[in-house]
Amino acid sequence: MQHTADPNRYDTMAYRRxxxxxxxxxAISLGLWHNFGGKDAFENGRQMVRRAFDxxxxxxxxxxxxxxxxxxxxxxxxxxxxxxxxxxRDELIISTKAGYYMWPGPYGDWGSRKYLISSLDQSLKRLxxxxxxxxxxxxxxxxxxxxxxxxxxxxIVRQGKALYVGLSSYNPEATREASHIxxxxxxxxxxxxxxxxxxxRGIEDGLLDVLEDEGIGSIAFSPLDKGILTDRxxxxxxxxxxxxxxxxxxxxxxxxxLRMNKVRRLNEVAASRGQKLSQMALAWVLRGGRVTSALxxxxxxxxxxxxxGALHAGDxxxxxxxxxxxxxx
Numbered sequence: 001m002q003h004t005a006d007p008n009r010y011d012t013m014a015y016r017r018x019x020x021x022x023x024x025x026x027a028i029s030l031g032l033w034h035n036f037g038g039k040d041a042f043e044n045g046r047q048m049v050r051r052a053f054d055x056x057x058x059x060x061x062x063x064x065x066x067x068x069x070x071x072x073x074x075x076x077x078x079x080x081x082x083x084x085x086x087x088x089r090d091e092l093i094i095s096t097k098a099g100y101y102m103w104p105g106p107y108g109d110w111g112s113r114k115y116l117i118s119s120l121d122q123s124l125k126r127l128x129x130x131x132x133x134x135x136x137x138x139x140x141x142x143x144x145x146x147x148x149x150x151x152x153x154x155x156i157v158r159q160g161k162a163l164y165v166g167l168s169s170y171n172p173e174a175t176r177e178a179s180h181i182x183x184x185x186x187x188x189x190x191x192x193x194x195x196x197x198x199x200x201r202g203i204e205d206g207l208l209d210v211l212e213d214e215g216i217g218s219i220a221f222s223p224l225d226k227g228i229l230t231d232r233x234x235x236x237x238x239x240x241x242x243x244x245x246x247x248x249x250x251x252x253x254x255x256x257x258l259r260m261n262k263v264r265r266l267n268e269v270a271a272s273r274g275q276k277l278s279q280m281a282l283a284w285v286l287r288g289g290r291v292t293s294a295l296x297x298x299x300x301x302x303x304x305x306x307x308x309g310a311l312h313a314g315d316x317x318x319x320x321x322x323x324x325x326x327x328x329x
Contacts, residue, residue, distance in 0.1 A: 003084035006054035013056025014311055016292045018217030021190055023164065025093065025293045027286055028307050029059035029219060035299045038072035042079070044300070049080050051301045053088070055308040061193075061219070061295055062127075063097035063138060064119050070102060074126035082128055092133070096123045097168060099138025111141030113152040120161055135162035136193060139169045150178055154185040164190035168221075172206035179214040189216050196220035196291065198229060198266065198281055198328055199259070208290050217292040220285050224296070228255065229281035234264060265327045269320065273313045278303075282310035284324065 015024040030052045036045045049060065066073035074096065085092065098119035101109045108115060120135060135156055137149055153165040165187060167178055179189045192211055194203045200222070211218050224230055233255050263277070270280035282294045296307045316324075 002087055003050050003053075005085075005088060009054050009056045011056075013058075013308065016217075016289070018191055018292050019211070020215030021164070021188075021217070023093070023190065023217075025059050025217070025219065026057050027293055027311060028057055028282065029061055029093075029293045029295045030057050030304065031061040031221065031295045031297050032073045032077055033063070033066050033221075034297050036073040036076045037067035038069055038075070039067075040076075042076060045076055046080050046084065047301055048298055048304055049077070050084055052304050052308075053085060053092075055304065057304070057308065058091055059093040059095070059219075059293065061095045062123075063100075063136075064102050064123050065100045071122070071126055074123055078126055078128040094127065094129065094132050095134035095136065095166070096120070096127070096132050097136035097138040098123070099136075099141070099168070111137055111139075111144045111149040111152075113148055113155070116149065116152040117156060120156060124161065131160055132162050134164045134166050134190060136166040136168050136191075140171075140174055146174070146178055147181055150181040150185065154182065154187040157187045166191040166193060168193040169195070172210045175207065175216070176210050176214060179210075179216060189214070191217040191219060191292070193219050193221055193295070195222050196285055197223045197225040198284055198324070199225040201328075212290070218290070219293040219295050220291050221295045223285040223294045224278055224281050228259065228263060229266070230278040231267065231276060233260065234267060234277075262327055266324065269323060269327070273320070275310070275313045276306055278306055279310040279313070282307055283313065284316070286311070287316055287321070 014027040016027060018025050030049070060077060062074050062077060064071060064074070098116050099111060102119060107118065116137065124130065124132070135153065137153065141149060156162050157165060165182070167175060167189060170178060170192065175192060182189045194207060196203050197220070266280070267277045270277045273280060282296070285291055285294045298304045
């Protein structure tokens with residue numbers, strides 16, 4: 001049976017205009033980078049997607065290489081969509097990306113027209129969709145001319161395979177140049193997906209200004225710094241945690257005493273606001289309205305529920321922001 005969505009799903013989620021477009025995104029979006037691959041429990045992923053939508057999370061973010069194995073997260077989401085949410089397709093924003101290695105030979109990586117169009121065709125088959133809402137170039141290509149990569153994105157929109165296009169991990173100068181090319185082609189860049197958290201503030205050094213100048217929205221990935229900005233590691237590394245496992249993205253040395261001392265002090269600020277640390281970290285990324293959406297990952301339903309409540313504590317005071325900056329220094 002198809003999932004019957006909560007009739008109150010739009011009552012508590014905030015939606016923010018994405019750049020100068022007419023599209024609004026939820027303040028919290030769900031990414032399927034981890035925990036939705038072929039090696040993960042399908043029913044757990046299914047319950048997370050259903051619960052996210054019931055909480056007003058309308059945006060689900062994927063990429064061709066998400067898994068493991070690569071492609072399997074799109075397979076999983078396509079099955080969930082068909083089983084549970086097909087009747088709600090017009091209420092969903094579904095995004096995918098291409099830019100990393102996917103298949104052997106010279107046409108399965110980076111940013112050529114051949115790769116981007118072929119990859120999206122494969123993604124649409126896995127997702128069981130005729131189009132995606134947003135298609136990103138996942139990372140800059142040092143060899144392919146930017147005009148070719150942006151031209152491929154424009155062609156994809158004109159073919160009806162995507163409604164909007166975006167960039168991920170481009171620096172400020174390349175973002176501005178790409179934006180100008182896309183505007184001239186008639187397919188403006190909708191959104192940029194950079195890494196951003198309390199522990200990774202690089203986008204404050206120019207990129208946010210470029211996005212504002214160009215009218216491009218933003219969605220921050222890794223806003224919880226791979227789970228470090230949660231209560232998960234406050235008392236050490238649990239045996240069932242990502243840091244204790246084989247993950248190449250979070251290692252025990254990432255949890256050094258200097259960093260964890262900052263995390264514990266941030267946790268005290270969060271408690272004074274009546275929030276969990278993870279909720280405060282998400283609210284901080286979204287502060288001031290310069291970031292459109294925070295892109296979370298999750299391994300269980302309760303983490304999505306916590307994230308959806310991130311904005312309930314209200315805006316930060318000037319004193320709180322000053323204190324947080326002093327801790328992060």
